[in-house]
Amino acid sequence: MAENGKATHLVGVDLGGTKILAGVFDAKYECLARIKISTKPERGPEGVIERVARCVRDVVDESDLTLKEIRGIGIGAPGAVNTEEGRVIFAPNLSWKDVPLKKALEKELEVPVFLENDCKLHTMGVFDAELKGKVKHLIGIFLGTGVGAGIIIDGKLYTGFNGSAGEVGHMVIDIDGPECGCGNRGCFEALASRRAIFRTIQSAVKKGQETLLVDMLGKDLADMRSGDIRKALRRGDRFVEKVIEQAAEYTGIAVGNLINLFNPEVIVLGGGIIEQLEHEMLPVIEKVAKAHALPGTTKGIEIMATRLGDDAGITGGAVLAMRSTK
Amino acid sequence: MAENGKATHLVGVDLGGTKILAGVFDAKYECLARIKISTKPERGPEGVIERVARCVRDVVDESDLTLKEIRGIGIGAPGAVNTEEGRVIFAPNLSWKDVPLKKALEKELEVPVFLENDCKLHTMGVFDAELKGKVKHLIGIFLGTGVGAGIIIDGKLYTGFNGSAGEVGHMVIDIDGPECGCGNRGCFEALASRRAIFRTIQSAVKKGQETLLVDMLGKDLADMRSGDIRKALRRGDRFVEKVIEQAAEYTGIAVGNLINLFNPEVIVLGGGIIEQLEHEMLPVIEKVAKAHALPGTTKGIEIMATRLGDDAGITGGAVLAMRSTK
Numbered sequence: 001m002a003e004n005g006k007a008t009h010l011v012g013v014d015l016g017g018t019k020i021l022a023g024v025f026d027a028k029y030e031c032l033a034r035i036k037i038s039t040k041p042e043r044g045p046e047g048v049i050e051r052v053a054r055c056v057r058d059v060v061d062e063s064d065l066t067l068k069e070i071r072g073i074g075i076g077a078p079g080a081v082n083t084e085e086g087r088v089i090f091a092p093n094l095s096w097k098d099v100p101l102k103k104a105l106e107k108e109l110e111v112p113v114f115l116e117n118d119c120k121l122h123t124m125g126v127f128d129a130e131l132k133g134k135v136k137h138l139i140g141i142f143l144g145t146g147v148g149a150g151i152i153i154d155g156k157l158y159t160g161f162n163g164s165a166g167e168v169g170h171m172v173i174d175i176d177g178p179e180c181g182c183g184n185r186g187c188f189e190a191l192a193s194r195r196a197i198f199r200t201i202q203s204a205v206k207k208g209q210e211t212l213l214v215d216m217l218g219k220d221l222a223d224m225r226s227g228d229i230r231k232a233l234r235r236g237d238r239f240v241e242k243v244i245e246q247a248a249e250y251t252g253i254a255v256g257n258l259i260n261l262f263n264p265e266v267i268v269l270g271g272g273i274i275e276q277l278e279h280e281m282l283p284v285i286e287k288v289a290k291a292h293a294l295p296g297t298t299k300g301i302e303i304m305a306t307r308l309g310d311d312a313g314i315t316g317g318a319v320l321a322m323r324s325t326k
Numbered sequence: 327m328a329e330n331g332k333a334t335h336l337v338g339v340d341l342g343g344t345k346i347l348a349g350v351f352d353a354k355y356e357c358l359a360r361i362k363i364s365t366k367p368e369r370g371p372e373g374v375i376e377r378v379a380r381c382v383r384d385v386v387d388e389s390d391l392t393l394k395e396i397r398g399i400g401i402g403a404p405g406a407v408n409t410e411e412g413r414v415i416f417a418p419n420l421s422w423k424d425v426p427l428k429k430a431l432e433k434e435l436e437v438p439v440f441l442e443n444d445c446k447l448h449t450m451g452v453f454d455a456e457l458k459g460k461v462k463h464l465i466g467i468f469l470g471t472g473v474g475a476g477i478i479i480d481g482k483l484y485t486g487f488n489g490s491a492g493e494v495g496h497m498v499i500d501i502d503g504p505e506c507g508c509g510n511r512g513c514f515e516a517l518a519s520r521r522a523i524f525r526t527i528q529s530a531v532k533k534g535q536e537t538l539l540v541d542m543l544g545k546d547l548a549d550m551r552s553g554d555i556r557k558a559l560r561r562g563d564r565f566v567e568k569v570i571e572q573a574a575e576y577t578g579i580a581v582g583n584l585i586n587l588f589n590p591e592v593i594v595l596g597g598g599i600i601e602q603l604e605h606e607m608l609p610v611i612e613k614v615a616k617a618h619a620l621p622g623t624t625k626g627i628e629i630m631a632t633r634l635g636d637d638a639g640i641t642g643g644a645v646l647a648m649r650s651t652k
Contacts, residue, residue, distance in 0.1 A: 263486025
């Protein structure tokens with residue numbers, strides 16, 4: 001791959017199951033432009049890759065630059081990736097299996113491309129751009145459709161022996177808990193992800209539970225979103241309040257476990273659920289986590305929500321591109 | 327502290343609640359001599375420190391060396407320690423709070439002393455002396471009265487922000503599980519430690535459960551040891567078999583969680599419970615752990631029992647002394 005050694009700008013791409021978000025950043029991780037288009041995974045890997053390439057071209061043009069001025073492109077994919085070969089091994093939300101994303105994009109754009117799992121990329125974004133690399137050990141936890149995470153140890157992304165470290169969502173915290181997509185029971189993801197929260201609400205409604213959500217969305221709760229949960233909560237829906245409090249308690253136990261295991265300096269929470277419900281959930285998470293961590297071990301440890309919001313992915317992409325081309 | 331720069335031998339000390347074990351090692355971690363005496367914690371920190379010093383002097387003499395030929399002494403204490411200052415912060419089994427162990431021993435012996443938590447020291451012993459440092463990421467889990475652990479990342483002991491990383495025993499895996507000494511419910515330690523296993527057996531016996539253990543030890547099961555459990559098991563006690571299988575399943579879930587989180591190359595199990603019951607427990611632990619780790623993530627990962635046995639602590643002490651005086 002031709003290197004654009006003198007180029008100073010970076011592109012970050014957040015490739016999700018429903019949308020592609022791309023942003024152009026300068027060397028200080030200031031975002032100059034961003035463009036969002038839908039993913040259309042039904043068009044298959046080739047179709048999606050073509051859309052990613054177009055989105056990158058458009059956002060570079062939007063910021064009045066050319067691809068020659070782009071030092072590197074960092075892209076996050078929702079699933080298991082082989083970072084060295086730049087292959088997406090398995091991404092259920094895209095229906096992808098073993099897609100050579102890096103190679104295809106480099107051929108298309110002639111700029112070095114670097115691939116990482118999306119939540120690991122989010123964590124890198126928070127670490128370098130939001131916290132300015134000032135902490136040594138950081139864990140990022142992202143509550144969305146599922147639960148993803150990234151672990152930074154000694155300032156570097158920790159990936160373990162097979163590259164799969166950080167699967168926080170599949171830490172069992174309740175042996176007899178609900179079944180998880182992975183086949184086991186009581187994983188953190190099966191208790192506190194958007195999917196878990198929605199399932200709890202839907203099954204209660206089926207059993208006759210009253211909630212404002214039914215008035216808002218109809219009895220089948222079609223197209224329920226995290227924002228709807230927030231609306232119902234703020235209008236005083238006691239049932240929804242209880243469900244969210246429970247999810248926050250599970251998250252607090254998971255965070256407490258992670259403090260006992262990793263004793264990181266900072267735990268950052270993000271993802272759609274936290275973006276919408278930070279106000280309600282963060283105080284509960286913090287309280288429960290500190291009650292579950294061993295006495296004295298949380299001194300100086302911060303539990304916070306990221307301020308990067310939707311931009312965590314593209315910022316992390318820029319960070320990855322910067323780190324990889326240094 | 328005067329350094330014994332030219333000295334080539336090392337002393338490892340395992341300071342437990344009931345016994346003090348000290349060993350002399352050469353630079354290849356071959357043990358030349360070992361001496362064991364009782365701790366007598368009722369004599370208070372000063373009395374115990376005097377006994378540790380005597381045990382070290384005796385074992386050095388036993389190996390026909392003098393203290394001048396000892397490069398350093400590594401000592402493991404059962405509790406929270408401040409390694410930099412060499413203080414035992416809190417060790418419930420010794421009834422110690424904030425004891426300046428390093429300083430007191432150095433004054434007594436005039437050899438550099440290095441302090442670490444006992445299970446972290448065991449893990450260092452396994453890593454350097456048993457596995458010859460050939461793996462990058464290792465987790466050691468020790469099932470004894472409680473559950474302790476050590477985490478090695480990139481060949482170095484990982485201790486986190488406050489030095490408390492690796493508190494594997496207080497990872498909650500069963501929210502509604504039995505109460506733990508830490509005040510929470512369903513910690514790994516409350517489910518699979520010797521204390522937890524004994525409590526399960528004792529409470530069942532109180533409710534009328536029949537077991538060979540009652541024939542062996544009387545109805546109050548006085549002085550029950552891990553070895554008694556093994557005897558009952560091997561004589562075909564179905565109840566004890568079930569209790570141990572359950573503890574192995576809990577351990578398997580904990581190990582599965584650790585693989586999902588840390589993805590280490592090797593997980594080593596040790597401690598009194600494993601020493602006595604490896605044959606019965608290890609196959610269950612391995613099976614359950616692999617069923618709980620995400621598909622594909624256990625490839626090449628080894629789950630094994632340490633062969634160091636009782637010597638894990640003193641070997642780790644020698645490793646710590648060697649690493650600290652290099």
